[in-house]
Amino acid sequence: MKxxxxxxxxxxLAVLLLTGCSGGLVNNVNDGAVNExxxxxxxxxxxxxxxxxxxxxxxxxxxxxxxxxxIQIEWETMSxxxxxxxxxxxxxxxxxxxxxxxxxxxxDLARYGDDGTFLDLTPYLTPDIMPNLCAIxxxxxxxxxxxxxxxxxxYGLPAGEQMTTAGIGAPMDEAFSxxxxxxxxxxxxxWLDELGLAVPTSLDELHDALKAFKDNDMxxxxxGNAPGSTLPMTTxxxxxxxxxxxxxxxxxxxxxxxxxxxxxxxxSDGKVEFVCASDAYRDCLTYFHDWYAEGxxxxxxxxxxxxxxxxxxxxGYAGVSTWWYIEELxxxxxxxxxxxxxxxxxxGTPYENTCGVTIRPGSPITSGQLxxxxxxxxxxxxxKFFDLWYEGETxxxxxxxxxxxxxxxxxxxxxxLSITEEEAKAQYGKSAGEVRNAxxxxxxxxxxxxxxxxxxxxxxRAIERLTDLEQFxxxxxxxxxxxxxxxxxxxxxxETIDWHKSDLENTVKEQEGLWLKEGGPSDQEWEKYKEYLxxxxxxxxxxxxxQDAYDRYAAAQ
Amino acid sequence: MKKASGLSERTSDIILIVIxxxxxxxVAYPLYYVVVASFSDPYEVYAGKTFLFPSxxxxxxxxxxxxxxxxxxxxxxxxxxxxxxxxxSVVMLYITAYPMAQRDLPGxxxxxxxFLITMYFGGGLVPTYLVVKQTHLVxxxxxxxxxxxxxxxxxxxxxxYFQNSIPRDLVEAAQIDGCSKFRTFVSVVIPLSxxxxxxxxxxxxxxxxxxxxxxxxxxxxxxxxxxxxxxNILIKSSATASQASTISGGYAELNKLTExxxxxxxxxxxLPMLIVYPFVQKYFEKGFMAGAVKG
Numbered sequence: 001m002k003x004x005x006x007x008x009x010x011x012x013l014a015v016l017l018l019t020g021c022s023g024g025l026v027n028n029v030n031d032g033a034v035n036e037x038x039x040x041x042x043x044x045x046x047x048x049x050x051x052x053x054x055x056x057x058x059x060x061x062x063x064x065x066x067x068x069x070x071i072q073i074e075w076e077t078m079s080x081x082x083x084x085x086x087x088x089x090x091x092x093x094x095x096x097x098x099x100x101x102x103x104x105x106x107x108d109l110a111r112y113g114d115d116g117t118f119l120d121l122t123p124y125l126t127p128d129i130m131p132n133l134c135a136i137x138x139x140x141x142x143x144x145x146x147x148x149x150x151x152x153x154x155y156g157l158p159a160g161e162q163m164t165t166a167g168i169g170a171p172m173d174e175a176f177s178x179x180x181x182x183x184x185x186x187x188x189x190x191w192l193d194e195l196g197l198a199v200p201t202s203l204d205e206l207h208d209a210l211k212a213f214k215d216n217d218m219x220x221x222x223x224g225n226a227p228g229s230t231l232p233m234t235t236x237x238x239x240x241x242x243x244x245x246x247x248x249x250x251x252x253x254x255x256x257x258x259x260x261x262x263x264x265x266x267x268s269d270g271k272v273e274f275v276c277a278s279d280a281y282r283d284c285l286t287y288f289h290d291w292y293a294e295g296x297x298x299x300x301x302x303x304x305x306x307x308x309x310x311x312x313x314x315x316g317y318a319g320v321s322t323w324w325y326i327e328e329l330x331x332x333x334x335x336x337x338x339x340x341x342x343x344x345x346x347x348g349t350p351y352e353n354t355c356g357v358t359i360r361p362g363s364p365i366t367s368g369q370l371x372x373x374x375x376x377x378x379x380x381x382x383x384k385f386f387d388l389w390y391e392g393e394t395x396x397x398x399x400x401x402x403x404x405x406x407x408x409x410x411x412x413x414x415x416x417l418s419i420t421e422e423e424a425k426a427q428y429g430k431s432a433g434e435v436r437n438a439x440x441x442x443x444x445x446x447x448x449x450x451x452x453x454x455x456x457x458x459x460x461r462a463i464e465r466l467t468d469l470e471q472f473x474x475x476x477x478x479x480x481x482x483x484x485x486x487x488x489x490x491x492x493x494x495e496t497i498d499w500h501k502s503d504l505e506n507t508v509k510e511q512e513g514l515w516l517k518e519g520g521p522s523d524q525e526w527e528k529y530k531e532y533l534x535x536x537x538x539x540x541x542x543x544x545x546x547q548d549a550y551d552r553y554a555a556a557q
Numbered sequence: 558m559k560k561a562s563g564l565s566e567r568t569s570d571i572i573l574i575v576i577x578x579x580x581x582x583x584v585a586y587p588l589y590y591v592v593v594a595s596f597s598d599p600y601e602v603y604a605g606k607t608f609l610f611p612s613x614x615x616x617x618x619x620x621x622x623x624x625x626x627x628x629x630x631x632x633x634x635x636x637x638x639x640x641x642x643x644x645x646s647v648v649m650l651y652i653t654a655y656p657m658a659q660r661d662l663p664g665x666x667x668x669x670x671x672f673l674i675t676m677y678f679g680g681g682l683v684p685t686y687l688v689v690k691q692t693h694l695v696x697x698x699x700x701x702x703x704x705x706x707x708x709x710x711x712x713x714x715x716x717x718y719f720q721n722s723i724p725r726d727l728v729e730a731a732q733i734d735g736c737s738k739f740r741t742f743v744s745v746v747i748p749l750s751x752x753x754x755x756x757x758x759x760x761x762x763x764x765x766x767x768x769x770x771x772x773x774x775x776x777x778x779x780x781x782x783x784x785x786x787x788x789n790i791l792i793k794s795s796a797t798a799s800q801a802s803t804i805s806g807g808y809a810e811l812n813k814l815t816e817x818x819x820x821x822x823x824x825x826x827x828l829p830m831l832i833v834y835p836f837v838q839k840y841f842e843k844g845f846m847a848g849a850v851k852g
Contacts, residue, residue, distance in 0.1 A: 051789075051792050051793040051794075052793060076778075078778065079789075079792060079793070080788070080789070080792045081773055084682070084774075085774070087683070088682070088683060088686050088774070091683050091687070092683075092686065092687055092690055094690075306812070307599065307600070307603055307812055307813075307815075307816050308603045310600060310603075310809050310812065311599070311600035311601070311602070311603030311604040312603070312604055314600050314604075314809075315600075315601075315604040315606075317604070324808075328807075328808060328809045329809070331809070431807060433807045
């Protein structure tokens with residue numbers, strides 16, 4: 001009797017467990033067929049929003065798109081802790097009809113595509129349902145390649161911003177992204193003049209200039225700040241636009257923070273390597289430690305925030321620094337600063353004539369900005385709405401603001417002109433950037449490089465930046481190969497990356513800081529470090545993964 | 558003889574006063590500095606130019622905080638959650654700690670272990686969320702109080718207080734006089750445990766006042782308490798020097814307000830607590846260690 005009860009109980013439990021599981025499983029909807037249902041016109045979309053946005057409900061551009069396609073969207077948007085809340089919703093099975101502006105990684109997409117949470121959009125990409133997007137994919141097969149996952153499915157609509165030198169007249173196939181060289185180094189020309197020095201062209205000359213800045217306490221003697229306030233050189237450490245990496249050019253590389261993985265380098269003959277394990281890297285850190293020890297580099301470089309850097313620079317303390325624009329960092333002292341070109345290596349070393357700036361890729365085309373879930377009854381209706389986003393004039397308004405607000409008129413070629421700072425101040429009492437912020441939407445916005453040629457003008461600041469890039473910085477770039485950010489990885493490869501990437505990046509960063517601070521590695525330390533990277537941080541596996549992905553990418557081109 | 562002792566008393570007074578002043582300054586200056594910084598140009602603060610008085614005086618931060626629509630409702634919500642949450646928590650503490658303090662409670666040891674386990678192991682965010690969701694509490698104020706309603710650490714302190722600081726003779730005397738168990742609890746135990754009650758009130762109050770994460774997860778953006786409103790104001794103004802924000806520039810200006818708001822929101826969020834604190838403090842000193850020492 002007891003046994004039977006036990007059996008009954010365990011059978012009951014098993015049933016409970018099984019039903020519990022199947023409740024969580026979703027019927028796989030990705031069978032390659034189009035769901036022809038067109039009944040649903042009210043959709044519920046959850047997603048990210050810029051914290052500065054005034055909300056999608058009041059956004060006239062979105063409202064008119066909804067009207068055109070005859071659907072209504074209820075939004076649940078958040079600008080903060082988005083990832084956590086999205087994860088909770090997916091795990092809890094409380095799905096909206098679609099996620100917008102979440103920014104799912106390829107890893108997430110593969111996973112949620114595989115378990116049927118996200119709809120495979122491949123069958124829906126027809127000129128019937130999505131005419132605009134299909135026309136773009138036809139013209140740009142590389143975009144289709146970038147959003148196609150390893151299993152052949154497309155689980156989200158493409159998004160990306162191709163802001164390149166093409167927008168200022170460079171030929172389309174020789175254009176470089178605005179992100180190619182993120183750090184522009186700058187030097188106080190007024191101090192140089194005062195000391196009778198020329199703008200340095202080599203690390204040795206910069207060293208002497210910094211030393212002179214320090215010895216003469218230029219901040220105090222020239223700007224009248226407190227004695228001893230001079231910071232010959234102040235930057236962040238491996239930071240986006242305010243790091244020290246530009247100065248490494250004298251050793252033949254610039255290891256910018258990279259979207260793919262930090263320190264990755266693709267040689268011109270297509271070989272993947274990590275600069276953080278190269279001899280040049282070791283020599284470079286050994287060299288710059290001397291600068292640090294002499295007090296030429298700011299001791300706070302490892303700990304300061306960008307706000308602290310701006311604060312110091314706007315007080316006129318800094319001789320040399322890096323940022324995206326001079327005016328923004330230096331404030332009222334900006335007129336005294338000029339760009340400091342990438343420098344050649346120290347004399348008497350093999351790097352004497354080396355000056356190598358490596359460029360980084362632009363922002364990737366991703367498909368994590370609009371993902372339709374299996375809750376959605378009529379994907380066709382929703383996709384028709386989002387297809388309108390792939391018109392140049394529409395996406396321009398979604399990115400910047402409506403015609404009549406941000407875009408004030410067309411010139412003779414039909415290109416849209418955006419509001420100027422003066423007009424914005426006069427009409428809305430805010431800066432043009434603030435006007436834009438209120439309207440900017442986060443979602444599947446695909447801003448192609450050609451739009452800047454025939455749909456609207458690029459922002460003035462971007463034009464200025466790109467002009468500097470093309471005229472001043474690109475001439476120093478001898479090798480324009482970089483690891484493409486659109487490489488697609490297999491599931492196994494993504495596992496490897498997911499497992500090792502942050503380990504490798506953190507170890508390298510920690511060591512780099514330590515060696516800068518305390519002196520370069522001895523032979524033994526260096527060997528130990530390289531061994532650690534290969535054995536513990538999976539560097540060899542990562543090289544293999546990135547090499548394979550690149551080889552496939554190159555073969556497909 | 559008298560003279561000498563008088564002098565030494567004076568000297569020791571002076572030494573004491575000097576030490577106390579030094580300690581006071583050490584503790585009070587950082588607080589004062591935040592107040593000053595909330596009125597100063599943040600870039601001057603970071604450049605080390607602010608010491609005793611604001612430099613580059615500005616009210617922009619407070620303007621941004623108080624012009625926000627959410628601030629009043631956030632404050633009221635916070636008061637509501639703090640009051641209800643504190644009453645709820647203290648009641649829960651008392652009705653669990655008192656039985657646990659009875660030596661003749663059957664299964665007392667097992668219950669103790671049961672409570673202790675929850676101190677060391679938790680389900681984690683997602684499982685907890687699922688439980689809260691399945692009990693239909695998501696979006697309701699009770700999601701803030703019910704999960705984790707008994708703070709086990711506090712419960713142990715209160716239990717020890719009941720066991721050690723309330724004389725058993727008094728309880729027995731009450732029972733001999735004809736008090737029921739309930740009457741004993743209400744008329745003898747509760748009045749005798751005022752110091753520990755005050756401590757628990759302060760603990761819960763501070764915890765509920767500062768809590769924003771639970772509200773963020775469970776309230777779904779409705780009825781946000783003050784810290785969450787503050788946080789949103791801060792996030793609204795903040796941008797990071799990353800790819801997206803660097804293109805169109807204006808970062809330095811935007812960032813200035815963010816840094817300023819950090820100080821202002823700190824002041825605004827902490828002020829109500831700083832005002833309430835002194836009133837409960839007199840109980841606090843008495844009760845704080847009362848239950849713990851003899852544990």
